[in-house]
Amino acid sequence: MTQEIKILLVDDEELVLRSLEKTLLRAGFDVQTAEDVNASLAAFEAAQSAGEPFDLAILDLHMPGFDDRDDANAGLALLNRLIEADANLPVIILTAFDEVARAKEAVARGARAYFVKGREASLVELVNRIIES
Amino acid sequence: MPSDVSLAGRRATLLHAAAKVGHNVTSILDPDELLEKTVDVICDEFGFYYAGVFLIDADDSGDVGRRWAVLRAGRGEAGEAMMAEGYELEVNGRSMIGAATGMGSAIIALDVGEEPVHFKNPHLPDTRSEMALPLMVGDSEGDVRIIGALTVQSTEEAAFSDDDITALQAMADQLAIAIHNARLYDQNRQLLAQAKRRTRLLGAAARVGRDVVSILDLDELLPTMVDVICDAYGFYYAGVFLVEPDPEDPDRRWAVLRAGRGEAGAAMVTEGHKLEVGGHSMIGAAAGMQGALIALDVGEQPEHFKNPHLPDTRSEMALPLVVGGTSGDARLIGAVTVQSTEEAAFDDDDITSLQAMADHLAVAIRNAQLLKELEAAHAELVRTKTYEALATATLEAIHWIGNKALPITAGVGRLVEDLNRFPPSSDPGRLASMHEDLEMIAESARLIVSVQEHLIGPAREEQPRPAMAEDVVKDAAVRLDIPANVIAYEVAPDLPLVRADTTQLGRAFGYLLQNALEAVEEAEERRITVGVALADDDFVAIQIADTGPGIPEGDLDKIWAAFYTTKGAQHAGLGLSAALRILKQLEGQIAAANRPEGGAVFEVLVPVYDGPLLEAALPSKRKVLLVDDDDAWSRFATAALKDAGNEVVRSADGRVDLKPFDLILMDAVLAHADSRAVLEQLAAEGAGDKTLVVASSLRVEDAMQMIQLGAQDVVLKPYTAAALAEVVG
Numbered sequence: 001m002t003q004e005i006k007i008l009l010v011d012d013e014e015l016v017l018r019s020l021e022k023t024l025l026r027a028g029f030d031v032q033t034a035e036d037v038n039a040s041l042a043a044f045e046a047a048q049s050a051g052e053p054f055d056l057a058i059l060d061l062h063m064p065g066f067d068d069r070d071d072a073n074a075g076l077a078l079l080n081r082l083i084e085a086d087a088n089l090p091v092i093i094l095t096a097f098d099e100v101a102r103a104k105e106a107v108a109r110g111a112r113a114y115f116v117k118g119r120e121a122s123l124v125e126l127v128n129r130i131i132e133s
Numbered sequence: 134m135p136s137d138v139s140l141a142g143r144r145a146t147l148l149h150a151a152a153k154v155g156h157n158v159t160s161i162l163d164p165d166e167l168l169e170k171t172v173d174v175i176c177d178e179f180g181f182y183y184a185g186v187f188l189i190d191a192d193d194s195g196d197v198g199r200r201w202a203v204l205r206a207g208r209g210e211a212g213e214a215m216m217a218e219g220y221e222l223e224v225n226g227r228s229m230i231g232a233a234t235g236m237g238s239a240i241i242a243l244d245v246g247e248e249p250v251h252f253k254n255p256h257l258p259d260t261r262s263e264m265a266l267p268l269m270v271g272d273s274e275g276d277v278r279i280i281g282a283l284t285v286q287s288t289e290e291a292a293f294s295d296d297d298i299t300a301l302q303a304m305a306d307q308l309a310i311a312i313h314n315a316r317l318y319d320q321n322r323q324l325l326a327q328a329k330r331r332t333r334l335l336g337a338a339a340r341v342g343r344d345v346v347s348i349l350d351l352d353e354l355l356p357t358m359v360d361v362i363c364d365a366y367g368f369y370y371a372g373v374f375l376v377e378p379d380p381e382d383p384d385r386r387w388a389v390l391r392a393g394r395g396e397a398g399a400a401m402v403t404e405g406h407k408l409e410v411g412g413h414s415m416i417g418a419a420a421g422m423q424g425a426l427i428a429l430d431v432g433e434q435p436e437h438f439k440n441p442h443l444p445d446t447r448s449e450m451a452l453p454l455v456v457g458g459t460s461g462d463a464r465l466i467g468a469v470t471v472q473s474t475e476e477a478a479f480d481d482d483d484i485t486s487l488q489a490m491a492d493h494l495a496v497a498i499r500n501a502q503l504l505k506e507l508e509a510a511h512a513e514l515v516r517t518k519t520y521e522a523l524a525t526a527t528l529e530a531i532h533w534i535g536n537k538a539l540p541i542t543a544g545v546g547r548l549v550e551d552l553n554r555f556p557p558s559s560d561p562g563r564l565a566s567m568h569e570d571l572e573m574i575a576e577s578a579r580l581i582v583s584v585q586e587h588l589i590g591p592a593r594e595e596q597p598r599p600a601m602a603e604d605v606v607k608d609a610a611v612r613l614d615i616p617a618n619v620i621a622y623e624v625a626p627d628l629p630l631v632r633a634d635t636t637q638l639g640r641a642f643g644y645l646l647q648n649a650l651e652a653v654e655e656a657e658e659r660r661i662t663v664g665v666a667l668a669d670d671d672f673v674a675i676q677i678a679d680t681g682p683g684i685p686e687g688d689l690d691k692i693w694a695a696f697y698t699t700k701g702a703q704h705a706g707l708g709l710s711a712a713l714r715i716l717k718q719l720e721g722q723i724a725a726a727n728r729p730e731g732g733a734v735f736e737v738l739v740p741v742y743d744g745p746l747l748e749a750a751l752p753s754k755r756k757v758l759l760v761d762d763d764d765a766w767s768r769f770a771t772a773a774l775k776d777a778g779n780e781v782v783r784s785a786d787g788r789v790d791l792k793p794f795d796l797i798l799m800d801a802v803l804a805h806a807d808s809r810a811v812l813e814q815l816a817a818e819g820a821g822d823k824t825l826v827v828a829s830s831l832r833v834e835d836a837m838q839m840i841q842l843g844a845q846d847v848v849l850k851p852y853t854a855a856a857l858a859e860v861v862g
Contacts (some may be wrong), residue, residue, distance in 0.1 A: 019540035022547060062532065096535035097528070100831045104847070107840055114837050117535035118582040121542075 005031045005131055006047065008054045010040045010078065011094070012063035013132060016117070020058070020094075027124050036064040036077045054089065056130060057082055058123075061095040061102070072097070076109060083110040090130045094120060135660040146482075147300040150178030155307050164315040168206035171308055176208050179301070181285045181292075183208050183257055187222065187230050188281035190314070199575045199793070200224040202281055212257040233265035233282040239302055240265045243291040262292040266302055268309035280309060295841040327482070334486040337365030341490050351501040355392035358494060363394050366487070368471045368478075370394050370443055372401070373454075374408065374416055375467040375498070386410040388420050397442040419451035419559060420468045425488055426451045429477040448478035452488055454495035459691075466495055468501070517596070534581065537615050541578035545571050597719060599630040599742040600638070600829070600852045602673045603665040604766045606804040608829045609642035610663065615650060617804075619659050624765070625666040631851060632742040633719050641723075641832035642714040644708035645677045645735050650847050652681025652733060671741055672721070678734035683727040712737075749854035752862055753778030760811060761800040766850065770798065773854045774861075787811045796861065800833065801828035801847070809842060816843025825860065827851065 007029050011017045017033050024031045030053075032047075034040040040059075047053050061075035071077075075093060082089055090112045095102075103114040112130060115123055139726035154174045161167040168186045175184040187202035207213065213500040222228045225235030230239050230352075241265045254260070268281040283305050287293070293301075344361050355373050362371040390406040392398065395732040408414040411421030419426040428449045440446070456469040469491050473479070479487075548571050556564055603624045610620055646661065653659040660680045668674035684692060693713045716723045722738040757779055761767040771781045782789070786806040791797065797820055801808055808826075815824050821843030827850040828835065836847040851857040 013536045015540040016536055018544040023543050026550070070861045073763065086731075098531060098833055098849070100833055103833045103837055104840070107229035107837065113841075114833060116833055117539045119834070120539065 004030070005056070006032065006052065006054045007127070008040065008044060008047075009033045010035075010037075010058065010063070012036060012077075013060070016060070016109060021048040023124065024127075027127075029127070030088065036068070037066055038068070038076055040062075041081060044085065048085070053086065056127060057089060057091045059091060059095055059104075059129075061093060061097055071122040076106060079106065079109050092123070092126065092130075101120050143294070144296055147179075147296055150175075151300045151304045151307075153178055154304050155249045161311070162315050162318045164312060164319060165205075167311060167315050172206045172208045172212065175283075175285060175304075179285070179297075180465050181287050182259065183211060183284075183286040183325070185212055185284045186281060186308075187234070187284070188268075189224060189234060189279065190221070202230055205281070215254075215256055227267035229263055230282045230284055233267045234279055234417065237267045237269060237277065237279050239267065239298060241293060241298065243293065257286060259288045260286040262287045264293055264298065264301065266305040268312065270307055270309050270313045281311060282581040283308065319722065331482055331844055334366075334482060338486050338490045338493075339686040340365045342493055345494065345497060348497070349501050349504050351498070351505060354497060354501050358497075359392045359394045362469075362471060362490075366471065366483075369445065369474050370470075370472040372398055372470045373467060373494075373498075374420070374469070376410060376420065388416050388583075391467075394580045398672070401442055415449055415451035416468045416470055419453050420465055420730055423453045423455050423463065425453070425484060425491075426485065427479055429479065443472060445474045446472040447476045448473045450479055450484070450487060452491040454491055454498060456495045456499045466498055469494065477726055510840060538582045539579050542575055542582075545575040547579070553717060597632050597634050598745070598849075598852070598856070599634045599746070600633050600850075601627060601628070601765050601769070602631045602633070602638070604664055604764065604850070604852070605633070605635050605638050605829045606642045606646075606665065606675055606677075607804075608763060609639050610646055610661075611802045611804050612639075612830070613643060613650065615646065615661065615843055619653070620661045620663065623662065623664040624668075626666060626667060628673060630742040632744070632845065633721075633739050635829045635849065636831050637715045638719065638739065641712040641737070642675070642677075644712040645737070648678055648708055648735075649679040649681070649733075652679045654681075654730075656680045656682075667739055667741075671743075672738040675737040675739065676734055677737070678732060679730060680732045682723060682732060683733050686727070689725060689727075747772070747855040749777075751777035751779070751854060751858045755795040756780045756793055757782070758789065758791065759783040759862075760797060760803070760815075761785070762804045764804075766800065766852070770857060773857055776852075787815055791815065791818055794820075795823065797824040798861070799824055799826050799844070800850070801826050801839065809838065812839060812842045812844055821845065827860065836838040 005028075007015065007024055009024065009031055010033070011089055012035050014035075017035065021031050021033055034043050040057075043049055044054060044057075059078055061077045062072045063070070063074050064069050064072035065077060066072035073106070075095065079091055079093070082091060087110075091110065093103075093106045093111045093114045094117060095115070096117045098116045113126055135216045150769075154171065157170060160564070161170060168188075171186060172184040175181065187205040190201050190203050200223070202224055203219070204212075204215050206221075207215050222230045222234075225231055228508075229242060232382050256662045263284065263286045266283045266285075267279050268283060269277050269279050271277050283301075284300065285293075341358075341361050345354065345358050348357060350378045355375075358373055359371040362368065370393070372393040373391055374829075375391050376386050377389050379385035379387060383663060384408075388410055390398075390401050393401050393406075405580040408417045410417055414417070415426050415428060449470060449472045451472075452466060452729045454469060455463050455465055457463045471487065549568070552564065552567055552571070557567075558564055575847050603622075607622070649661045653661060656679075658680050660676045662676075663817045664674075664676040666674055692709050694710060713723055716737060716739075720740050724736050726734055726736070728734050749771065758772055759767050759770060759781060761770075761783060762785055763783065767783055771783060774781045785803065787797075787799070795817065799812065799815070800810065803811065811825065812821075812824070815821060822845050824844050826839045826844045826847040829850045831847065831849055848860050851860045
């Protein structure tokens with residue numbers, strides 16, 4: 001069952017991307033990665049057209065935005081677009097920003113959870129819980 | 134009757150006498166001296182026993198119908214006696230003088246018994262003949278003005294011949310001119326003195342303007358002001374009061390003495406001399422009405438307030454210091470008192486000049502005050518900007534560390550799994566070594582992440598705000614699950630608010646309490662005492678004392694260094710160092726000491742909040758449920774909400790009927806319940822939407838959890854009515 005779960009993983013830090021990808025793959029998920037907002041959207045739309053949409057997305061916040069410039073809120077903008085395209089898509093924010101205001105903002109815009117890098121230990125557990133519900 | 138022979142002689146005598154009068158008298162410029170000399174010379178030269186000069190009272194303003202000729206000079210004792218009485222006769226009245234002054238022509242009584250106009254004078258019983266001659270001057274338009282009359286009296290009947298009359302009238306005319314000139318001279322002298330005085334006043338005002346108005350330092354401005362005023366105007370005392378609100382009664386204001394001339398002034402300033410605005414003192418009344426008050430004889434003025442420091446004052450003026458022009462905008466900032474040792478020391482020119490000067494001074498004071506406010510605002514801005522710059526830099530650092538640390542821990546996790554599932558070696562020693570290596574890597578990474586938290590975390594954003602120190606420390610203790618039988622609180626009543634970032638302060642208290650908890654782990658009697666009290670006007674002191682082993686004397690300085698630990702590898706030794714950094718950030722202090730009875734005590738000083746307390750626009754007529762213990766915060770929130778006209782109910786665990794409430798305010802930290810469970814319960818009953826969670830320390834995971842559990846929002850705990858209004862409104 002978990003073989004079919006597709007996760008979109010977005011982060012501009014190569015090491016983070018690769019490390020998380022490995023962890024998720026080992027947990028049995030199908031993972032596709034993207035390093036910026038444009039690439040993410042492209043991947044998302046391609047998956048939708050192919051009839052194999054993503055089941056969950058994990059997004060960083062601070063990365064190159066739609067205009068390719070580094071933007072602390074790029075992740076939130078991407079979140080909006082993804083939710084617009086698929087209102088039921090569970091999105092988890094995984095970011096270095098340890099800020100309550102940002103966390104509330106993300107949740108208000110539709111994110112399911114907000115993790116701070118360095119304290120993401122229960123991330124996989126959460127993914128499983130979301131998928132099972 | 135004189136014979137023809139002595140007629141010529143008599144005429145000569147008369148001419149001579151008239152000339153002598155003219156000569157002696159008309160060159161005298163002082164009017165009083167002139168008149169006195171006149172009556173003496175007339176009597177001496179003409180042989181009359183009495184002569185007197187009446188002048189029509191120039192000050193007569195009221196009743197135009199009646200005017201009086203007042204005796205201004207009289208020969209001998211009789212003359213003196215009559216002048217002392219203020220002897221006067223009505224112009225056009227029934228006396229000879231009255232007739233002479235009324236008609237402007239000479240009146241002669243050659244036998245006073247017969248004359249109908251005669252008015253017998255008890256001072257001059259020997260008079261048998263009398264003549265009253267008008268004193269007249271012509272003005273530039275050719276009109277003649279009667280300024281008075283001359284009386285000459287003789288003890289003989291029919292004492293005056295026609296020649297006498299002619300000579301005397303001629304002399305009277307000269308006399309009139311002389312009197313007129315003397316008066317003019319006197320007037321000119323006065324005008325000149327006035328002009329000189331005015332120049333001096335203008336000079337004084339200019340000097341005050343020049344010396345004083347450009348001083349922008351209030352502490353220098355006010356003392357200089359009083360000195361310059363006294364020197365320039367010649368007063369013996371001047372004082373400047375500034376208006377301050379009454380700390381307890383918003384409807385009362387006080388004029389507080391800020392500078393005063395000399396020792397008296399210095400003594401009064403030190404005493405804190407102040408007068409109520411609108412009260413009974415001159416300063417109080419002048420300030421209250423925003424108008425100048427003058428006492429030209431301080432004995433009589435009802436507003437006068439006799440000051441023991443200034444016993445020589447005879448005249449006083451109180452001037453308000455007002456900026457902003459007339460009516461609406463006008464703002465009273467203080468008042469000035471000037472005092473003189475002379476009575477009636479101020480005339481109208483003085484008042485105008487001093488009021489103009491006071492207006493300039495008001496502007497100067499206001500400028501100095503505004504400059505001070507501007508400097509404070511600027512300092513605050515610099516502090517905020519520095520804070521922001523620091524925060525941005527540290528955020529970048531945090532961001533970087535988080536990104537670099539994640540691959541380490543994640544990678545180690547995978548390696549450990551692989552090691553277990555697919556051992557690369559059958560040698561148990563080697564496997565164990567590999568596990569240990571991986572554990573060290575992971576531990577190191579965890580420490581790096583916690584360093585990020587402890588060392589850089591303290592420098593993060595969030596503005597300091599008014600807060601209750603006693604509430605923040607209590608929350609920190611509850612979060613650490615310190616058992617109730619281990620911890621005791623001693624909180625002073627009526628503590629002022631402190632100025633702090635409560636998340637940071639909570640963190641600092643957390644470190645200290647954690648430290649205390651560990652110190653008492655092995656102690657016989659496990660006790661942590663938290664005391665909260667006012668240290669002085671500027672700081673609130675929070676003491677955390679423990680019954681542990683205390684701090685080795687030699688280490689009291691070193692404990693603040695990062696990574697210092699006596700507890701072995703378990704601890705990063707970062708807590709105290711982080712606490713120190715946080716307190717420094719908050720402009721507070723922290724110190725450690727050993728208690729004489731054993732154990733250590735840490736004292737934290739947090740600055741008292743001294744900023745403005747803004748107006749609160751709390752909503753009213755709501756039903757609010759407060760889910761919290763009975764503590765300082767719930768008491769404050771209850772009072773504030775009730776004062777605004779709301780119904781408030783408090784429950785320690787939320788187990789009440791929730792339906793009637795419009796709003797539920799829940800403290801994230803509950804001493805006798807699990808706040809997460811309570812929130813779950815509230816959400817289960819459908820009350821999540823109207824539940825606001827408040828926390829003194831706001832962290833991402835907690836906030837997310839609360840929102841996940843169903844709270845409408847999670848916010849920083851408000852400690853002022855204004856902050857509460859923002860949260861609840």
